[in-house]
Amino acid sequence: MSEGVNYKVWTMCMIQDGDSILLLDRQHDSFKGFIPPGGKVEFPESFVEAAIREVKQETGLTVSNLIYKGLYEYVNPAKNDRYMIFNYLTRDFTGTLLDDSPEGKPLWVPIAEAHNLPMQTSIKRRFPYFFEEGTFEIHVEWDDEFNKEGKVTIRKT
Template identity: 30%
Template sequence: MKKKKQQYPEPTVGGLIISPKGRIFLMKSHKWEGYYVIPGGHIELGETFEQALRREIKEETGLTISDIRLICVQEFIFGKTYHKSNSHYIFFDFLCKSKTEKVHLNEEGHSPIWVTLKEALDLPLEPYTRKVVEKFRRMIR
């Protein structure tokens, strides 16, 4: 009898990036059916959360980030809005700052925008990004 390989949730990081003007960075992604998202991705074996976040943000946006702090942890199980509907992820989402609003997107993102908190909440955000933005709103009240 062939033994089935054990599968586990995949840990990922995401960054809610705040500019010097106090604006939030968002982009659209082919992975989320055109919703606005925060940049992020998988944690590679041997990486810390912070190393993974810095690498993913740099790869996807060209931005260098600082003042990193955990904002929330979310679990994604078999979501319909994601391009891989049979996925199970643990999202570790962080608040961070950038010294510039000048971005250079890689192939994962398109339609980059810097918006106010109010403007962000009026956009079509994928559900997990919306939770991060709403958590940030509660933090700054």
């Protein structure tokens, strides 16, 4: 890893049940919209362990057989920040869904209708890749001067 770079690592796990997915209707702080469960990776846990833990905390469900779908990252060269989000998909889960979660109300949503929901650009951009064969890598350079996304590179394998 490069010296002086601030690495921040998260996971996200899309849970699929037939033609539906589980999303959280998040309506607090500056990150509003429908999101899959996920969160920060705590050291020294693995990325998969973090995804399983975050899903349990946010939905009440226990997931297994996670399929790695790809990496989404933001880099801000002006601040030496690199935010990395490891993305997973699963169709295997047990447990009872929480009525409400600190991150938002969990809702089963038809996959075909999910793109109509309000979502952050980063989630909307990677959403279709969860349901395609292969993996993805999305690299976004943040333009600190204009406080917006700059160059976006998408690779699929």
